[in-house]
Amino acid sequence: MKNYRIARKAAVLTLVMVLLAAMVLTACKAKTETPVVTEAPTEEPTEAPTEVPTKAPTPAPTAAPTEKPTKAPPASGTNVALKADVEVSSTTGLTHVQWGWDVGYINDGRYYDVDPDDPSVGWTTAVGVNTDDPEQEEWVLFTLEQDTSINKIIVYPVGYPNATGGNFCPESFKIEVSADGKEYTTIAEVVDNTRAADKDSTPFTFEFDAVTCRYVRLLATKLYRVPSPADGYLCQLAEIEIYAA
Numbered sequence: 001m002k003n004y005r006i007a008r009k010a011a012v013l014t015l016v017m018v019l020l021a022a023m024v025l026t027a028c029k030a031k032t033e034t035p036v037v038t039e040a041p042t043e044e045p046t047e048a049p050t051e052v053p054t055k056a057p058t059p060a061p062t063a064a065p066t067e068k069p070t071k072a073p074p075a076s077g078t079n080v081a082l083k084a085d086v087e088v089s090s091t092t093g094l095t096h097v098q099w100g101w102d103v104g105y106i107n108d109g110r111y112y113d114v115d116p117d118d119p120s121v122g123w124t125t126a127v128g129v130n131t132d133d134p135e136q137e138e139w140v141l142f143t144l145e146q147d148t149s150i151n152k153i154i155v156y157p158v159g160y161p162n163a164t165g166g167n168f169c170p171e172s173f174k175i176e177v178s179a180d181g182k183e184y185t186t187i188a189e190v191v192d193n194t195r196a197a198d199k200d201s202t203p204f205t206f207e208f209d210a211v212t213c214r215y216v217r218l219l220a221t222k223l224y225r226v227p228s229p230a231d232g233y234l235c236q237l238a239e240i241e242i243y244a245a
């Protein structure tokens, strides 16, 4: 009986050992199994992109440069004020046109035209506005058609050629020229003339070395006080002529 028990224990022990051995083998096998190699996905060869031949860009046709037609310069001795644009510091209302006063009469080619149907006396600054300041600046500005070489300017007091009373031209004024309308150069100056007080309508004639400009300005710096106090200090002129050199 004792031998039987020993034999059974030995059998159980053997079985246990066999089982353990089996487990160890299984574990080892699992360890040594070659890991499944997953193939790296084979990238499908992408075809080299076929370049679409690009056409050489057709150059945009460049328009032939349009050169500004240059105007022929005015002939020497031409009064270029006649075709110039005119601006003034002040003027009267349209009611005064019937008496021959308007901005446009400063360069209309007429002096003192008393034609009752179409009078042309000249340009006057605003009447009855400046009653106390003889040094208030007033001006008339000519913009010539093009850059022009000029060498003579004539300023006509109202009443030329026959004085007909007060002409009210300014006592002091400058003639200025400019190429750009910003920087002006004085080319002539009259100080304290007595034409107005003397009722003398003799024109002021300025001759100078030729200068090329686009703008010509008469700047009155001292005004004459007209006899009628209510009218105040005025600048009145019949005509201004600007001559091409």
Ligand SMILES: [Ca+2]
Residues within 6 Å of the ligand: 105, 106, 107, 108, 109, 110, 111, 120, 121, 122, 238, 239
């Ligand atoms: Ca005139």
